[in-house]
Amino acid sequence: MDGLKIVTIGGGSSYTPELIEGFIKRYDELPVKELWLVDVPEGNEKLKNVGALAKRMVEKAGVPIDIKLSLDRREALPGADFVTTQIRVGQLGARAKDETIPLKYGVIGQETNGPGGLFKGLRTIPVILDICRDIETLCPDAWLINFSNPAGMVTEAVLRYSNISKTIGLCNVPIGMRMGISEMLGVDVERVHIDFAGLNHMVYGLNVYLDGKNITDDVLNKLVSGEGMTMKNIVNLGWEKDFIKALGALPCPYHRYYYQTSKMLEEEQKDYAEKGSRAEVVQQLENELFELYKNTELSEKPKQLEERGGAYYSDAACSLINSIYNDKQDIQPVNTRNNGAIASIPAESAVEVNCVITKDGPRPIAVGDLPVAVRGLVQQIKSFERVSAEAAVMGDYHKALLAMVINPLVPSDSIAKDLLDEMLEAHRYYLPRFNENVVS
Numbered sequence: 001m002d003g004l005k006i007v008t009i010g011g012g013s014s015y016t017p018e019l020i021e022g023f024i025k026r027y028d029e030l031p032v033k034e035l036w037l038v039d040v041p042e043g044n045e046k047l048k049n050v051g052a053l054a055k056r057m058v059e060k061a062g063v064p065i066d067i068k069l070s071l072d073r074r075e076a077l078p079g080a081d082f083v084t085t086q087i088r089v090g091q092l093g094a095r096a097k098d099e100t101i102p103l104k105y106g107v108i109g110q111e112t113n114g115p116g117g118l119f120k121g122l123r124t125i126p127v128i129l130d131i132c133r134d135i136e137t138l139c140p141d142a143w144l145i146n147f148s149n150p151a152g153m154v155t156e157a158v159l160r161y162s163n164i165s166k167t168i169g170l171c172n173v174p175i176g177m178r179m180g181i182s183e184m185l186g187v188d189v190e191r192v193h194i195d196f197a198g199l200n201h202m203v204y205g206l207n208v209y210l211d212g213k214n215i216t217d218d219v220l221n222k223l224v225s226g227e228g229m230t231m232k233n234i235v236n237l238g239w240e241k242d243f244i245k246a247l248g249a250l251p252c253p254y255h256r257y258y259y260q261t262s263k264m265l266e267e268e269q270k271d272y273a274e275k276g277s278r279a280e281v282v283q284q285l286e287n288e289l290f291e292l293y294k295n296t297e298l299s300e301k302p303k304q305l306e307e308r309g310g311a312y313y314s315d316a317a318c319s320l321i322n323s324i325y326n327d328k329q330d331i332q333p334v335n336t337r338n339n340g341a342i343a344s345i346p347a348e349s350a351v352e353v354n355c356v357i358t359k360d361g362p363r364p365i366a367v368g369d370l371p372v373a374v375r376g377l378v379q380q381i382k383s384f385e386r387v388s389a390e391a392a393v394m395g396d397y398h399k400a401l402l403a404m405v406i407n408p409l410v411p412s413d414s415i416a417k418d419l420l421d422e423m424l425e426a427h428r429y430y431l432p433r434f435n436e437n438v439v440s
C-alpha cells in the first residue's frame, strides 16, 4: 500500500493530538503517509504549536507520517483520500455569545442546541460548503468526515446543498454512551452494543445489549438512580424514575435540554453566575492545553484532553477512516443519508444510526420507526435543522426567524425575534451572507 493522504481542516484544534494518536496506533493497517493540518490565519499560532507536538508524537512513535502545516486548504487538498473538518467559526468567543445571550431571555444557551445551535449552524455551514466546492475540484474522490458542530445540521446541509455525496458526520456521543454504560456495568466497552437511532445530539439507544443479551431494562433502572451516562460538558441531574421506565429507551445526555429544560436552565444560570459560560471554562482548559503542547518534552497526547466533552471524537474518526480504507464492515454509529433506515424521517435527510462501514462508506441498518413517544421531537428537530440550513445557505432572515421560532427550546415568537436580532448583530462579522457589506 503506498499510504494515504489525509487533510484535517481546523488542524490547530486542541483535539488534534487525539487524532495523531489514533493514526499512530493504527499505522500498521492504516498507513497514513501525509497528514496536512490546515487552519485559518487567526489559528496560526495554535497550528504551529499543535503541529510541532504532532511531529514529536510521530517521531517518538517511529511511524513515517509526514506532518505538513498550511493556512491554505487549496494547497493541502489535491490528492487527499480523506478530508476531516473540525472547525469552530468565530472560535470560542462566538460560542460564549451563543451560550450567554439566550440566558438573558430565559432561554437555554448551549453550543449546539436552541439559539446557540442555530447560530453555530449559520456560521459553520457556508464555510463547510466552500470547503465542499474545493473538495469537488481538488480531490473529488475524497471522503469528507465532518465533526464540526452542529454535526447533524452540517451533514444535512452538505447532503442538500453540495455535490459531495461521500460525506459522513461524526460525533462522540454514541461512544460516550457506550463507555458510560460499560463503566456503569464494570465491563469492557467492546461487550456493550447499543441500537442507536435519531439525530446528532438527539440520538436514542433503543436497545442495549451485553454480550448480545438485551439488558435495556437493567440499564434504565440504573440510569434512574443517577448512575453514569453524561459528558464532561453536561451536568447529570439524574432522571425521574417513572419517566425513564415509560420512555423505554436510553436518552442521550443532550436530551436533558428537552426533557429537563427548566432544571437545566436553572443550572446554566447558576453555573454562569459562578464560573462563566462553558465556553469560558473551555477557554481556560484550552489555554492550559496549549501551554502543555508548547513543552518540547511532550510527545504524546496529554491526559488533560479527556477533560473536554469532545474526548474520543478523533479516535472515532480514525476508526471510521480505518474501516472504510480496510473495508472492515464493522458497525459504527455515524451521521449519513437516511435511505429509509428511520421510516418517519425523509430518505434524503441525515440521521444518526448504526451503519455497516464498508469501502463504499456507511450502510445504514434499518431501524423501522422510532417509538411514537420520541418520533415527534426528532421530526421537530429535523425540521429545525433543515430550515436552519436553508437560512444559512440563503442568508435569509425570515428563514432564520422561522427556525428560531420552531425550535422547541424557544418559548415564543417575540422572544425568538428579539433573540435573533441581537445574535445576528453579535455575530455580524461571521455571517457575511446576512450582511452583504461584511467581507469575511
Ligand code: G6P
Pocket (backbone or CB within 6 Å): 111, 112, 149, 171, 172, 173, 231, 232, 233, 278, 282, 307, 308, 309, 310, 311
Ligand atoms: C460533546 C459533544 C460535542 C461537543 C462537546 C463540547 O462531546 O459530542 O459535539 O462539542 O461535547 O465539549 P466542550 O468540552 O467543548 O464543552
